[in-house]
Amino acid sequence: GEQNALDELVTQWRARRTRNNLRTAFYDMENSERHLFSEQVPAVVRRRKFVLGWSALTVDKLNRRCHLEGFYDASGQDLGALGLDEVSEANRLESELSQAIHASLLHGPAFVVTTQGDRGAGEPDVLVHARSAEVSTGMWDVRRRGLRSFLSITDADQNGEPSAMTMYLPNVNVRMTKRTGGWSVERRRHRYGVPVDVLRYKPRLGRPFGSSRINNAVMSYHMQALAVMIRADVNGEAYSLPRYMLLGAGEEAFRNADGSPKPTWQAAWDAVWAIGDDPDATDPALARADVKQFSGQSPEPQNAQLRMLAQMFSGETSISVGELGINAGEANPNS
Numbered sequence: 001g002e003q004n005a006l007d008e009l010v011t012q013w014r015a016r017r018t019r020n021n022l023r024t025a026f027y028d029m030e031n032s033e034r035h036l037f038s039e040q041v042p043a044v045v046r047r048r049k050f051v052l053g054w055s056a057l058t059v060d061k062l063n064r065r066c067h068l069e070g071f072y073d074a075s076g077q078d079l080g081a082l083g084l085d086e087v088s089e090a091n092r093l094e095s096e097l098s099q100a101i102h103a104s105l106l107h108g109p110a111f112v113v114t115t116q117g118d119r120g121a122g123e124p125d126v127l128v129h130a131r132s133a134e135v136s137t138g139m140w141d142v143r144r145r146g147l148r149s150f151l152s153i154t155d156a157d158q159n160g161e162p163s164a165m166t167m168y169l170p171n172v173n174v175r176m177t178k179r180t181g182g183w184s185v186e187r188r189r190h191r192y193g194v195p196v197d198v199l200r201y202k203p204r205l206g207r208p209f210g211s212s213r214i215n216n217a218v219m220s221y222h223m224q225a226l227a228v229m230i231r232a233d234v235n236g237e238a239y240s241l242p243r244y245m246l247l248g249a250g251e252e253a254f255r256n257a258d259g260s261p262k263p264t265w266q267a268a269w270d271a272v273w274a275i276g277d278d279p280d281a282t283d284p285a286l287a288r289a290d291v292k293q294f295s296g297q298s299p300e301p302q303n304a305q306l307r308m309l310a311q312m313f314s315g316e317t318s319i320s321v322g323e324l325g326i327n328a329g330e331a332n333p334n335s
Helices: 002-027 054-063 084-091 093-107 216-239 264-269 300-317
Strands: 109-116 126-132 136-141 146-156 162-169 172-179 182-189 196-200 243-247 290-294
Touching: 002 054, 002 093, 002 136, 002 146, 002 162, 002 216, 054 093, 054 216, 054 300, 084 093, 084 126, 093 109, 093 126, 093 196, 109 136, 109 146, 146 196, 216 300
Parallel strands: none
Antiparallel strands: 109 126, 109 196, 136 146, 146 162, 162 172, 172 182, 243 290
16 A cells, blocks of 8 residues: 555656756756757857746745744634744744745645654754655645645655655655665654645646646746847847948959958958949949948847737736836836
């Protein structure tokens, strides 16, 4: 029975691992944008790192509004006198829960584990730890509206594979440590069921563990905005300078007095362009060289698209456009 529960938990953890790591990469601004580069992108642009903090702002903006003020019952009576204040202080619960709320906004669920401490090792009588979905998972019991099993990965090897785990089942904690040639198992029995609670952002029927603030729409707008930033940078490097076309000039116009060819930059930056007429031209219209100028491309199309994406991102996350670093040109912007 324990083996079946462990297999179920590990399978679920592996199934969600890729998406959890992806959302963490979006938050840490480490998601790769290399696949957004086309073959025409100049080498100088390819060497640059393009990052965008919109996904991180999506999580941080709401997390800054969530604070633990105290413990109260349904009638509003303060429960601190029952010993919860001491438990909170011993476990630095304000900081721990703040990090747990952050993790729940990032991945959907976060877990709070309550166990008995080892006083001989200097631990408090009650230990409260928060675990993120990157290193833990649980199976939901619909009838009880709680967890029926939970797995916490406490250590991993250099390949990211678990080397130490604790599985929480009803009234028993199973601690597993990887040794040479197998696993060692230690069981600790108690009478508190599964001592794990779930912090969830926007749970719903059929999805009891909730949803991440960095949802598919947020990631889509994020990547589209990065692509616009890359196109704008390419435009600035390659297409924003004016272009010139010189008609009716011979090769001698691009050579020095000794007959050697002028460098391209010298020909473009000459303060005075003095090109004589061609006396041998049969057509008088071709006797004199003519310079045509073509204006460089404006970055306004990229700016307009970035503003549009910022407005769509704002509608998805309820974050004002101004906080995304975009001037939307509003007459009365949100405070």
